[in-house]
Amino acid sequence: xxxxxxxxxxxxxxxxxxxxxxxxxxxxxxxxxxxxxxxxxxxxxxxxxxxxxxxxxxxxxxxxxxxxxxxxxxxxxxxxxxxxxxxxxxxxxxxxxxxxxxxxxxxxxxxxxxxx
Amino acid sequence: xxxxxxxxxxxxxxxxxxxxxxxxxxxxxxxxxxxxxxxxxxxxxxxxxxxxxxxxxxxxxxxxxxxxxxxxxxxxxxxxxxxxxxxxxxxxxxxxxxxxxxxxxxxxxxxxx
Numbered sequence: 001x002x003x004x005x006x007x008x009x010x011x012x013x014x015x016x017x018x019x020x021x022x023x024x025x026x027x028x029x030x031x032x033x034x035x036x037x038x039x040x041x042x043x044x045x046x047x048x049x050x051x052x053x054x055x056x057x058x059x060x061x062x063x064x065x066x067x068x069x070x071x072x073x074x075x076x077x078x079x080x081x082x083x084x085x086x087x088x089x090x091x092x093x094x095x096x097x098x099x100x101x102x103x104x105x106x107x108x109x110x111x112x113x114x115x116x
Numbered sequence: 117x118x119x120x121x122x123x124x125x126x127x128x129x130x131x132x133x134x135x136x137x138x139x140x141x142x143x144x145x146x147x148x149x150x151x152x153x154x155x156x157x158x159x160x161x162x163x164x165x166x167x168x169x170x171x172x173x174x175x176x177x178x179x180x181x182x183x184x185x186x187x188x189x190x191x192x193x194x195x196x197x198x199x200x201x202x203x204x205x206x207x208x209x210x211x212x213x214x215x216x217x218x219x220x221x222x223x224x225x226x227x228x229x
Contacts, residue, residue, distance in 0.1 A: 097215030
């Protein structure tokens, strides 16, 4: 069973729509991540939250807006996306961020996003 | 900077064949090393990990040994099954309190009955 839950599993939206992706974990982890993954490629990091504060933004376009309402929840708000934004969006969590951490990240099954 | 190099795929094997997927890394320090697996339509799952030199991680019949002298963490399994068909990623965490992971490019494994 996946300990990181993502909803929805699939999302189709037009370029003018606004939608949100949701992620939830109940492992008490204090670091949460958003990744974008294209087919057969490794995940690309987008954002890192540590103790509910945004610690890393990997130069992601402003049409992606993350939010961490509490230590268990992570949202990704989407607005005015482009066709090239179609991808699998993965959420992950880990106990905390650390130097050369030996704590693995736990991934959800992702939201498959298609932009029309 | 730190990096991971993973053998290119796809790798196609018959059931019960021996599997090796090569992974080498460069790092300024002594990071932990991970293998993740991604089954079709799913997210990444941790397959195994090793936290220091000469450690052997193992899970579900897969093994990998952290070799500092050759900077390698090759994944092996003695007898693959059709259900092992997936994409495999080697990964290491970065230096500094960032939480970032450096992934290899991924190796697609297809096992035929």
